[in-house]
Amino acid sequence: MDITTDNNLAVSANQLTKHFGSFTAVDRINLNVRNGEIFGFLGANGAGKTTAIRMFCGLLKPTSGEAWVDGLSVNTDSERVKQRIGYMSQRFSLYEDLTVMENLTFFGGVYGLKRHQTDERAEPLLERLELKAWRRRLTRDLPLGFKQRLALGCATLHNPRILFLDEPTGGVDPAARREFWDLIYSLAEAGSTVFVTTHYMDEAEYCHRISIMKDGAIVALDSPSALKSKFNRNSLQEVFFKAVAG
């Protein structure tokens, strides 16, 4: 199969590798994520998840191997890759001293939207994120769960086909996490592909498929139910422990 011409694939990696000096952070990973899929990217701290995501987003050059995002090579077409994706980084980069609306306007500009486009899209987005009442408030005054929703809004304002969310719910309470996942589902239903990292196993259960990374390599990849039967375990928590212990 020629990956670059398979229109059904949102993200794919072929032997994708990143070295930092003599250290291998991402070690020859292979994966294919289909359009519209919610793909969970799991692994212990330091496993290489963020490094891999930064390569998929065209922000970090691979040492070797290749990845395609929306059919574009991250090695040769990283600028166009950046226009097709939304990226919510692990330590997301909202401006605390700007209001909610000012953050949306700023990120709309970063993603190349004209001011009137941002204004048109901000209204329904604020409604969907339940942030309308907060639009003129300073971002620093928002509860963390609200900031996270705003960061998601900033990453989706330009209607990207593929969303990379790096630990979007870290530190957020269970009810806010649940609401955040409702948003992820509605984005996927509207046709977006969602590539998401998490340390929460209940969230991993919500994904169509997940991969588990250990020391830069992918050691398991399948649907949550298939992984449980493959590893002969009742919960993803136990699958995770078995996969990273092996």
Ligand SMILES: Nc1ncnc2c1ncn2[C@@H]1O[C@H](COP(=O)(O)OP(=O)(O)OP(=O)(O)O)[C@@H](O)[C@H]1O
């Ligand atoms: N710029 C860099 N230079 C050197 N080493 C780096 C660099 N960036 C990441 N690393 C190392 O690469 C490894 C993988 O880091 P990465 O941030 O990708 O892990 P992660 O799976 O996202 O972890 P976490 O769950 O803690 O976010 C770590 O050992 C990290 O220290």
Ligand SMILES: [Mg+2]
């Ligand atoms: Mg990380």
